Amino acid sequence: MNELVNLKNITLIYQSLDSETLALDNINLDVKNEEFVSIVGPSGCGKTTILSIITGLIKPTSGEVEVADKSPNPKDGVIGYMFQRDNLLPWRTIEKNILFGLELNKKLDKNRKNYALELAKKYGLKDFLKKHPAELSGGMRQRVALIRTLALKPRLLLLDEPFSALDYQTRLELCDDIYDIIKKEHKTAVLVTHDIQEAISMSDKIYVLTARPGRIKAIHKLDFDANLTPFERRKTDKAKQLFDVIWQEIQNEKQDKI
Ligand SMILES: Nc1ncnc2c1ncn2[C@@H]1O[C@H](COP(=O)(O)OP(=O)(O)OP(=O)(O)O)[C@@H](O)[C@H]1O
Ligand SMILES: [Mg+2]
Known part of the structure; x- marks a missing residue:
């Protein structure tokens, strides 16, 4: 397994006119090809900041960021996102929403359109393509966002x-769905979450961060049976421990900082 992301000794200070905030302190993190990595930690510890650093949106104050940018096909993207809100455009149909990212990136040719629509059909959106986002449940809309x-x-x-914006039941179902899609499509993923069980149910490796400034408190490597779904994993004694x-x-982090 080769490394896709490697963060070395990352420190980040947010500067504003009258103050400086040390958000991340000496973060070392790596993500291997096809690995599922989660980052958990108290609110404000810098989880989203780490993702922004991986994308290049924010430059670290010090340290090195390596993201392998050699895709087998140079036309393919390197990084894709999925956020708390699905950001679907309400006036476009599901099909047009799925194709929107391609349009925006000027990549909408026949092959890619077919690929996108095949994915949508393969993962249960066939009957929804002509509908609008308001007609779909929150879980379904997140699935559309992932396919896009x-x-x-x-x-x-x-x-x-x-x-995190979904009700508990939908959340559990969607975890299974998204995990299945990510594994079948051989993707590498970094998940930021407040939900420890969610991280355990999906990850190969979990980074636990300290309260701000975010430092790495612990790294857990998980070795669950690869055939278990996230839902099945949650029920194991190993997951509970x-x-x-x-x-x-x-x-302990929260108590230390009070
Ligand atoms: N643009 C900014 N300018 C100044 N400070 C910022 C900025 N963005 C984030 N911060 C601060 O840096 C810290 C880390 O923010 P970040 O959003 O990465 O945390 P987080 O772990 O994702 O939090 P949450 O769990 O609430 O989503 C926070 O204390 C936040 O207030
Ligand atoms: Mg965040």
Whole structure:
């Protein structure tokens, strides 16, 4: 497995006119090809900032960022995103929403259009293509958002709390769906979440951050049976034990900083 992302000794200070905020302190993080990595930690510890650094949107104050940008096909994207809000355009049909990313990136040729629509059909959106976002449930809309991102053929998916706006039941179902799609399409993913169980249910590796400034508090490597779905994983004793460990790590952080 080769590395897709490598952050070395990253420090980030947010500067404003009258203050400086140390957001990240000495972060080392790596993501291997086809690995599923999660980042958990207290609110404001710098999780979203790490994703912005990986995308290049924010330059670190010090440290090195390496993101392998050699896709097998140079026309393919490197990084795709999925956020808490699906950001679908309400006036466009689902089909047109799925094709929107390609249009925006001037990549809408016949092959890519077919690829995007095949993905949509393969993953349960066939009967929704002519509908509008308002006619779909929140979970379904998030699935559309993922397919729209996958249409650009990114190697790496950055997921910033993509399930947190959904009700619990939908959230569990969507976790299974999204995990299945990511594995079948051989994608690499970095998930940011507040939900420890969610991280345990999907990841190969979990980074636990300290309260601000974010430092790496612990790294957990998970070795669940690859055939388990996220839902099945959650029910194992191993998942429950790991939950207790990570919960305590984050709890200690909160107490230390009060
Ligand atoms: N543009 C900015 N200017 C100044 N400070 C910022 C800026 N963006 C974020 N911060 C601060 O940096 C810290 C890290 O922010 P970040 O959004 O990365 O945290 P987070 O872990 O994603 O939080 P949450 O769990 O609430 O989403 C926070 O304390 C935040 O207030
Ligand atoms: Mg955030």
